[in-house]
Amino acid sequence: MIPLQTELSIYKKLNLERPVIGMKYCFNRPEGIKQLDKSLALCEMVKEAQHRSEPFYISKENEECAGKNALGMEETSVAAAAGQVGGGGRIFQDDRANSNLIYNVYENFPKPVKGTINYVAYAQLDRLTFEPDLLVIVGNASQAEIVMRAMSYTTGELYRSVVSTVFACASLYVYPYQTGNVNYVVTGMTFGMKSKEVYPEGLVLIVIPYHWIPAVTQSLNVMTWVPEAFTQGRDRFVEHEKKVMEDLERRVGE
Secondary structure, eight states, X not given: OOBXXXXXXXXXXXXXXXXXXXXXXXXXXOSSOEEOSSOBOHHHHHHHHXXXXXXXXXXXXXXXXXXXXXXXXXXXXXXXXXXXXXXXTTSSSSHHHHHHHHHHXXXXXXXXXXXXXXXXXXXXXXXXXXXXXXXXXEEOXXXXXXXXXXHHHTTOOOOOOOOOSSOHHHHHHTHHHHHOOOEEXXXXXXXXXXXXXXXXXXXXXXXXXXXXXXXXXXXXXXXXXXOGGGTSOHHHHHHHXXXXXXXXXXXXXX
């Protein structure tokens, strides 16, 4: 793994209740990091890392749900692909709807080639020693707004949340890595994480792929985190915006 070179301390200023987590996908077994001593679903691993001061890594033996399929460690079973797991009214009206979702997931979230990801390393920001493939942030709406605005600050990039009812691990932890797109979800809106009580409802989970980490980090270092408009109150804000627009119109006419 490439040693950490990016200065990421700016994220500490968000004062998040839960630590920022760096994830790294590995072909070879990570050195100097211990393997997790239990099995969990992939959607639970970030939470586990937030509660452990020491970094850890997982293999397919540590993943007890569909995460190993999303990562290409194992093929999706025929029964799951046919919609047998969530059909019959359990999650979807019928097998057809469930099967269609699995199809849509693999069409929209490119699955890694089988065997290219064999291990996943996790570390809290304070213990991060490697350049992360994904940076995972869990916070309230105000904290998340700052991070997402940082993505758009120098680029004008749109906010996009792409997520599936089930198999959300693919949309959160594969889609950003494979496509280079930042993704986010409001906790409580996906079946597995809600059922496993991974996080309280109403938080925002943001996944930043390595393609975007430098730009987001740089923007956080230079932009105003709380614009004056956020603290003016509605009436003062509307009046200020009106004056700004009038001034701009005068300049155009000059």
